Amino acid sequence: MTDIEKQTEERIFESATEIFIEKGMDGARMQDIADHAGINKALLHYYYRSKEHLFEAVFEKMAAVMFSRFSPVFDEKTSLEDKIRFFFREHISFLQKNPRLPAFILNEVNRNPARIKKLIQRYNINEFWNTLESQHHDELIRYNIRREKMAQLMTSIAAISIFPFAARGIMEVLFEKSGQDFNDYLEQRKDFAAEFVIRALKGSGTE
Template sequence: MTEKDKLTEEKIFDSATEIFIEKGFDGARMRDIADHAGINKSLLHYYYRTKERLFNAVFENIADRIFRKLIPVFDKNLSFEEKIRLFYREHIDLLHNNPRLPVFLLNEIYRNPSRVEKLVKDTPIMKIWTVLSEQHSEELERFNVSADSIPQLMVSIASLSLFPFIAKNIITAMFEKEDYDFDSFIEKRKEYAAEFVIRAIKNREQLPEADSKGQIRREKRTAGR
């Protein structure tokens, strides 16, 4: 009973996870989930009352898995630079094994904006912010990263690992034309992204001016060609 019970419920949950990730809430069909699990369609409603509830279970599980995996990185007692490197290694690895997760998550938040509040409230996502702006304030100050631009930095960091998976289809298609390979691209990206961020920040260290203004000085620069 508990045996078979768990088996059925688990089969449903796993199939639902797979299909919801693949198709999203709107695109997923209860029939498909049942078929994929090899069970009668009514069982879906027996175990999870509605499609919404089933999706909910799946969504929260996924969100939890993602952020739970990420937090240890920021817990570790490392320098900012080391943390960046570790983050990209871990994060990109996680995404490489679950390439559709970002789109799934973003899409659902899009469909149901109320999710985002719960996400920010219930997951440790804000911890990344906290750690960056508190734990590493000194380092960032040394790099001339103003507290004001920490949001810019954070979003930039996230962009570099998430976007390639979000745009995987397009990237793959473009790569094909030039004979590149997405998988090896991703493998290289772990280090590339880390270096990219570190360089972008570290360079500030050497600039004598306090903060960039760079707006007005762009006309003369090139003699053309």
């Protein structure tokens, strides 16, 4: 692959990413992507056979980026509580830089669930749990988190971090009306979310 080819293909991919995230699969136009990349529309089909192929490339990349942000948690050799603090700080910071990513992923997955299936095959959620359990066995018992509750806890954590971005359109309007600032809210949220979850955990103990 030559340098120029790489340049062109990359420019196409980046333009497609921008347009697809903004307009969605159905709303995006191949002509808009070509214009944005400064090339002829036929070139899109030269590098990516069809709109479907191009979208799939973008979607898989973005989904991988999104999911990869969950894994650093497993590298840390810290307590569960510190992991939670670390996660919210890092994850919300990441989403501040990519605020439209959650809405894009969630919408396209709901529109076509088959798309995410093969991507998810790579991840083993039970192994995910096993890792956490081995790392935090004592804490999980102390917090009375059994396997069924694990899904509840993890989805609640994800929800608290992701939802403000998924509902960004509503929240920004709501905040504007009440004189609050969405960015301030997000900054505060990094700490609030962590302490919120940790308090909920502490109160659930068997002791």
